[in-house]
Amino acid sequence: MNQTVLHKGEKGTPTIIIQQPGRRLLLMFLLFALAFSLMLNLGLLASVGDLTSDTNTPNEKFHSGDTLADAKIARIEANFMIMNPYTNRIIKAIKKATKDDAVKGVLLVIDSPGGLVSDSHEIYHQIKKLSEKKPVFVQMKGIAASGGYYIAMGAGPDAPVYVEPTTWTGSIGVIVPRYNVTELADKIGVKADSLATGPLKDTLNPLKEMSAREREVWDAIIQDSFDRFLSVIAENRSNLSLEQVRELATGQVYTANQAIKNGLADEISFEEDSLTKLQEKLGLKTAKVIDYTYPLSFTESLLSVTARQPEINIDPFSKILEASTPRAMYLFGSQHGLKSNSY
Known part of the structure; x- marks a missing residue:
């Protein structure tokens, strides 16, 4: 339905404006439909692109040495939080180095504060299998702490670190x-009221105190x-007994000289x-030193620009609720802004 509005112009001359809200709503709807269609098509295109692109196999990239040499030394780098x-x-890179007969040895380069317990052990396990076939040397750079140290042990008891x-x-x-x-939560009037089938199903809920049973x-x-x-350290550092490792396992980080001394x-x-x-x-x-690299998936390429944009989260409780998911970590330092009760 049109709406007539009487409006005075600059010289006081009456002007009649006929507003058509129906057309405005229709225009907004069409713009929304167009935006939704574009997003849907981009999503479908990304899905098809990921299915048709091979990002599972790491590519070799020349790093140093003799480009014409037949023998290769693989440089496998763990420069990320382990997750x-x-x-x-990195597991795919380790497996490729293991199967490649031209790779005679591996330098494991670590610059990581650690990460998830399960992921650290998965990487350790694969490096261990690799070291049983080929020599693996460990090079620690800026930081190789907690899970970063754990994966280094996969090189075996005879490997130099x-x-x-x-280095820390x-x-x-x-x-x-x-x-x-x-x-x-008490101050703003929020309380935990989860529906659960057992007393430990809602464990580590940040909105309630931890019970003695949960802590146990x-x-x-x-x-x-x-x-x-x-045990992993004691098995792979022939100069250290289990009790000596236990004495060092205070959670503290060691400098390079301290690490050598201990x-x-x-x-x-x-x-x-x-x-x-x-x-x-x-x-x-002579030897050709190679790195393993991964091409970006279609989705990663598509989102590379938007991924750098700051995250806008309108839900103030989402991070709190996400924090209730238990994550055992071999990790140096706190990755959280709020004070936490941690083990």
């Missing part, structure tokens, strides 16, 4: 981050992960020197 999608990608002068390593321990926002359960869980960490690392060496030592160990006069 997916990086876990799957090199650190740079400024160690931080042996387990943490399950947990927010406790009960006081804040989680203590046992993290102790299992902690004991596994200690038997967690062997000597200071930079990457180019470590590659030379590995080549000498392999008895190779």
Whole structure:
């Protein structure tokens, strides 16, 4: 229905404006439909692109050495927080190096604060299998702490662990981050009222205090992960007993010199020197050093611009609720802005 409005112009001359709200609503609807259609088509295009593109196989990229050499040294880099999608990608790189007969040895380059317990062990397991077939040397860079140290142990008891002068390593321990926002919830009138089938189904809810039974359960869980960490180090550092490792496992981070003194690392060496030592160990006069890289998936390419935009979250409780998902981590430092009760 049209709406007539009497409006005076600049010189006081009456002007009649006929508003048509129906046409405005129709225009808004058409614009919304167009935007929705574009988003839907982009999503379908991304899905088809991901299905038809092969991002599962890592590509080789020349790093250094002799480009014409037949023998290869693979440089596998763990320079991320240990979690997916990086876990799957490095495992594929490890498997490719294991199967490639031209790869005679591997330099595992670590610059990571650690990450998830399960992912750290998966990577460790694959490196262990690799080291049973080919020599693996470890090069620690800026930080190789907690899960970063854990995966280094996959190189085996005979593998040298090199650190740079400024490397931080160690931080042996387990943490399950947990927010406790009960006081804040009381102030703003929020309380936990979950529907659950058992007293432990709603465990680690940040909106309620942890019970003694919950703490007992989680203590046992993290102790299992902690004991596994200690055993992995003791098995792969022939100069350290289990009790010596336990004494070092305070959660503290060690400098390069401290790590060498305590038997967690062997000597200071930079990457180019470590590659030379590995080549000498392999008895190779020439070698081609390669990296493994991954092409971006269609979706990643499509979202590369928007991914850099700051996240806008209109739900103030989403992060709190997300924090209630238990995540056992071999991780150095706190990744959270709020104070948390952690193990």
